[in-house]
Amino acid sequence: xxxxxxxxxxxLMVSPAVILLFLWMIVPLGMTIYFSFLRYNLLQPGTSFxxxxxxxxxxxxxxxWDALWNxxxxxxxxxxxxxxxxxxxxxxxxxxMWGQGIVxxxxxxxxxxxxxVSALVWKNMFMNPVNGMFAHIAKALGLQPYDFLAHAPLASxxxxxxxxxxPFSTLILLTAxxxxxxxxxxAAEMDGAxxxxxxxxxxxxxxxxxxxxxxxxxxxxxxxxxxEILVTTNGGPGTASTNLPxxxxxxxxxxxxxxxxxxxxxxxxxxxNIVAFFLMRMIGKNLDA
Amino acid sequence: xxxKTTQTRKAVVTTIAWIIGFLIFFPILWTILMSxxxxxxxxxxxxxxxxxxWTLESYGEVQARxxxxxxxxxxxxxxxxxxxxxxVIAIPAAWSMAFVPGKRTKDLLxxxxxxxxxxxxxxxVPMYLMFRDFGLLDTRTGLVVILTLINLPIVVWMLYTYFxxxxxxxxxxxxxxxxxxxxxxxxxxxxxxxxxxASTMLLNIILAWNEAFWTLQLTTSDAAPLxxxxxxxxSPEGLFYAKLSAASTMAIAPILILGWFSxxxxxxxxxxxxxx
Numbered sequence: 001x002x003x004x005x006x007x008x009x010x011x012l013m014v015s016p017a018v019i020l021l022f023l024w025m026i027v028p029l030g031m032t033i034y035f036s037f038l039r040y041n042l043l044q045p046g047t048s049f050x051x052x053x054x055x056x057x058x059x060x061x062x063x064x065w066d067a068l069w070n071x072x073x074x075x076x077x078x079x080x081x082x083x084x085x086x087x088x089x090x091x092x093x094x095x096x097m098w099g100q101g102i103v104x105x106x107x108x109x110x111x112x113x114x115x116x117v118s119a120l121v122w123k124n125m126f127m128n129p130v131n132g133m134f135a136h137i138a139k140a141l142g143l144q145p146y147d148f149l150a151h152a153p154l155a156s157x158x159x160x161x162x163x164x165x166x167p168f169s170t171l172i173l174l175t176a177x178x179x180x181x182x183x184x185x186x187a188a189e190m191d192g193a194x195x196x197x198x199x200x201x202x203x204x205x206x207x208x209x210x211x212x213x214x215x216x217x218x219x220x221x222x223x224x225x226x227x228e229i230l231v232t233t234n235g236g237p238g239t240a241s242t243n244l245p246x247x248x249x250x251x252x253x254x255x256x257x258x259x260x261x262x263x264x265x266x267x268x269x270x271x272x273n274i275v276a277f278f279l280m281r282m283i284g285k286n287l288d289a
Numbered sequence: 290x291x292x293k294t295t296q297t298r299k300a301v302v303t304t305i306a307w308i309i310g311f312l313i314f315f316p317i318l319w320t321i322l323m324s325x326x327x328x329x330x331x332x333x334x335x336x337x338x339x340x341x342x343w344t345l346e347s348y349g350e351v352q353a354r355x356x357x358x359x360x361x362x363x364x365x366x367x368x369x370x371x372x373x374x375x376x377v378i379a380i381p382a383a384w385s386m387a388f389v390p391g392k393r394t395k396d397l398l399x400x401x402x403x404x405x406x407x408x409x410x411x412x413x414v415p416m417y418l419m420f421r422d423f424g425l426l427d428t429r430t431g432l433v434v435i436l437t438l439i440n441l442p443i444v445v446w447m448l449y450t451y452f453x454x455x456x457x458x459x460x461x462x463x464x465x466x467x468x469x470x471x472x473x474x475x476x477x478x479x480x481x482x483x484x485x486x487a488s489t490m491l492l493n494i495i496l497a498w499n500e501a502f503w504t505l506q507l508t509t510s511d512a513a514p515l516x517x518x519x520x521x522x523x524s525p526e527g528l529f530y531a532k533l534s535a536a537s538t539m540a541i542a543p544i545l546i547l548g549w550f551s552x553x554x555x556x557x558x559x560x561x562x563x564x565x
Contacts, residue, residue, distance in 0.1 A: 009470060010385030017382035017445055021404050029407070031415035054524035082483045087311065096295075097303040105549055106314035112548035113317065114499040116519040117537045121320050125530055131332040133319070140334075140355045166313070168559065175556045213560045224408045225365065226517065227501035230522040245410040245502075252414045253506070276406040280399070 029269070035262035042256035054263035058251075064267070067237040067247040068169075070154055071271070074161070074243055075222040076228030079215060081162040086214065087207070093170070094177045104174075111167040115227035121230045122160045153233045153241035160228055169214045176210035177203070191272060218232045223272055244268045316543070324348070324534035331530035347535035354532075357539055360518035366429050367504070367514055368497035371436035372490055375444045378437070380486065383448035384478065388460060398449065401442040409502045420507055422480070429512045432504060436497045444493055447557065451485025452478075488554035491547060495555075499546045515540040 039050040058064055092102060110118065126133045127148040135145035148156040180203065188198050226245045229235055235242035235250065242250070248268060252261025322339070323331050330341035349359055386394050416435070418428075425431030455478065463477045501516040508517050519540050522533050548555070 006389055006470065007391070010389035013381035013385040014397070017378050017401075017441060020438065021401060021441060026298040026409065028412035028415040028419070031419075032412055035414055092302065092306055092309070095302040095306075096299050098299070099304050099307070103306045103310035104552070106310035108315050108548070108552060109317050110544060111555075112495065112545045113541050114516050114519065114544070115501040116505075116516050116523075117320075117541055118316070120519060120522055120533060120536055121316055124533060125319065126316065131530070133335060136334045157324070163313070163316070171552065172556050172560060176427065186330075208348065210560075217559060220405055224410060224557050225503060227505055227520070231503065231520050245408065248410045248413060253417065258414055258418070265408075265414060268408045271410045272406055272411070274335070274523070276403065279407065280403065280406075 031139060032262045032265045032269075035258050036266050037131055038259045038262075040258040040262075043257060047259075050259055054259040055266075058260050058263040058267065063239045063242065063247060064264070067113055067242045067244050068271070070241060071223065071241075071243040071245075073154060074158055074225060075219055076164045077158040078165060081158070082165045082169040082218065083211060083214060085162075086173050087211075089166070089170040090173035090177050091203075093174050107170055108167045109131055110164050111171075113164065115164065116231050118164050119157075119160055119228040119231045122156075122163070129157060150237065153237065157225075157228055157232060160232070161222065161225055165218055168218065172210050172214050173207060176207055180206050193265075197201050219275055219279060223268075223275065244271065290400045301378075317545075320537050322534075323530055324538045328529055328531045331534070337528060341539075347531040348539070350533045351532055351539070355518065355521070357518070357536070358511060360515050361539070363422060363429060363508075363512055364498055364514035364516075365435060367432045367512075368494045370433040371440065371497050372493040374433060375493060375521045376448075376490060379441060379448055381445040382555050384451055384474070384482075386445075387449050387452035387455075388457065398446065402444055405439075405442050408469050413506065414537050416503075417506065427509050427511050427513070431507060432512060432514075435507070436500055439500070439503070440493050440496055443559075444489055444498070447492065448482075449490070450557065452482060454485075456525050463542070476555045488551065488557075491551040492554055492559070495544055495548055495551070504513045539561065 008189060036054050037050055037052075038047045039053070040047040089107060093107070095102065099105070113121075124132065129135050129145045129147040130159075132145075134148070138145045185202060188202060193201075225243060226246050226249065229241055229243065229246045230249075233241045235246045239247075244264065245268065248261050248264040251257050251264055255261075293549045324347055325345065326338060326341060327344050327346060330338055386398065420426045420431050423431075425434075459477060459481075460473060463473050463485065468477065498514075499516070501520075504514050504516045505520060508514070519536060522536060
């Protein structure tokens, strides 16, 4: 069908996108790798070759292991809440009810709130130990108000991020549920299959692909959570809520250590690639089916 | 009898769903309500606060103090600019991948997806230094370029899935009738592709509007969009609840409204067409 002429034209039309993305991948990443081998501080003149020193110092500092652990906890914590919560919510919203459209709109809304707004609203108006909503509720119940961000900073950030991402998983799983074969469900019901076995043998297999997609896409975004940490805790207290992106930001743009920050950036890229490798295999299989 | 149980069931489901929906929406609702209170009333206990008088004074103060409109215009220019630029680059690419697929088209698409896997922080240092050296720090041009690049893979994927749905026979028929490549695109494809392009545009505007890594790192004041505007409330101004609420409401309102119109497209775009 395609002529040689149109094939050449097609190649020409793809090339700007490919070239731009290729440059975007290669040039800055190459520079990061290059900087990571330099002794390079913005406050000191000149640079010199540092070998693997930057990597050594970055990877052996206690802050790195804290950050790595926090990054993983944040991703896994948010994924657990949003995947299970998303399945439950999607099943609920799939039932016949009055005013479904309005409920749907309310559930989806948090996704459109920019990260800096959601983080600040939660921090000040809900988690603030003096005037926050939770403090008021605690006082009304005769309890001591709890300073969420000081005593459980990472858990609080997980809550904030999960609130923002729950709509996403709900929406995707709901869309998938709505394409479920109703006749198959009814046939199973007539044959006497219980709700649980219908859920387990018909609904769950049908949702697997969408759950894979949810995990893949959320992981991409969750590995680089930044704004929520910047405006709530600044990574603290200590390194209690510092994740890798925040640590790299602190090292390169707050301490002006370009070499060390670059080494950290490469560590983040490697982590993302390990995760991506498994996820792409998973999703690649699922997408073919 | 069966009729009655379904009605009861429906009532129960409705109640639970409304309660959960309300709880999830509550932080946004509360922010909007609080923005119409005076500063002194906003820190009162929740029930006491609701009965205090409503006022618009916080909105006036936010505009007077930090010039909301300038940040708003930056957000509009950056999100629209990067969306249009991404579309200009992505439409031809997606078109040719959908209608003249080669052996490598699938690999190419997967590779584009993989560029999204690179964490932004991995290229933060060189991007910052390049922006500094080219005088792009705190400029709208710089942000438009960055946001175009980071959203390009999603735009290509989304357009590709839409174009895929346009039946190829129509193109063949047009070719039979002697249509040139140019008129094929102009008179046959474009009209059928407009809805897909519009949805892609909508989703991309939302993503660009809410992007909060590069916009926070690469701007300080001149080109700062609303994400940065809100971040400036982090402390100690954040304790002025009414003003924070007014600023937040103004920052999210435009996109909340746009977003509600694009629920369906959202799923498709964010899953790279994998879930429709």
